[in-house]
Amino acid sequence: MKLYRLLTGQDDAAFCHRVTDALNKGWSLNGSPSMTFNTQTGQVMCAQAIVKEVEGKDYHPDMKLSEQ
Structure with missing residues (x-):
């Protein structure tokens, strides 16, 4: 099964760390x-789509994708 997430946030080190963490989790x-x-806030906002292939799981809308 393929999972999809869209990470969003202010363009700062915290956003880069979230993307890096996800990459290191597969x-x-x-x-x-x-x-x-x-x-309105004067901030640059970023978005990055990420995907992950997982074995032996069935998709359900209640899944916590960030915990996969």
Whole structure:
């Protein structure tokens, strides 16, 4: 089964650490990152899609994808 997540957050070290943590837990980048500017907060926001192939599990909408 293939799992999908979209990590989002402010463009800062914390966001990079979240992506790095996911990569080290077996997730892979899926496509290019996206960036936008929030004019209300003055922050650059990022998004990165990640995917992971897992064996022996059945998908259910209640799954905690971040725990896979």
